Amino acid sequence: MSQFVVYANADAASRRSIPYWLNVQSDLIEATDSRVVIPLVASAQVGSVIKRLMPELEVAGKRMVLDTAQITNVPLQMLGKQVVDLSHERFAIVAAIDLLLSGA
DSSP states (O other): OOTTEEEEEOOTTTTTTOOEEEEOSOTTOOSSSEEEEEEEEEGGGOSSOOTTTSOEEEETTEEEEEOGGGOEEEEGGGEEEEEEEOGGGHHHHHHHHHHHHHOO
8 A cells, every 4th residue: 555545435434524545654664454544525524724734635536635633543444445646745745744743
């Protein structure tokens, strides 16, 4: 599973509120049964958006918000079909994580 690839949420219980997961875990760490991910949600689901913390990214023809503050770890079985590779958005994704962790 590659870093910065978006996967459909395979968990029926949470799929409605979190349709996609963005894998942010390094490709060097493959020996676990889980991945560090950030939810991608519809902009209507979030109140005010801090653009650098919550960039809008295009997924399957829709603008989705990277809900960086909700970064989490999920078991591999929650990651469904690969949807899109967002490696080209690496700068915005890493900047959002950096803002969350360092405030800078």
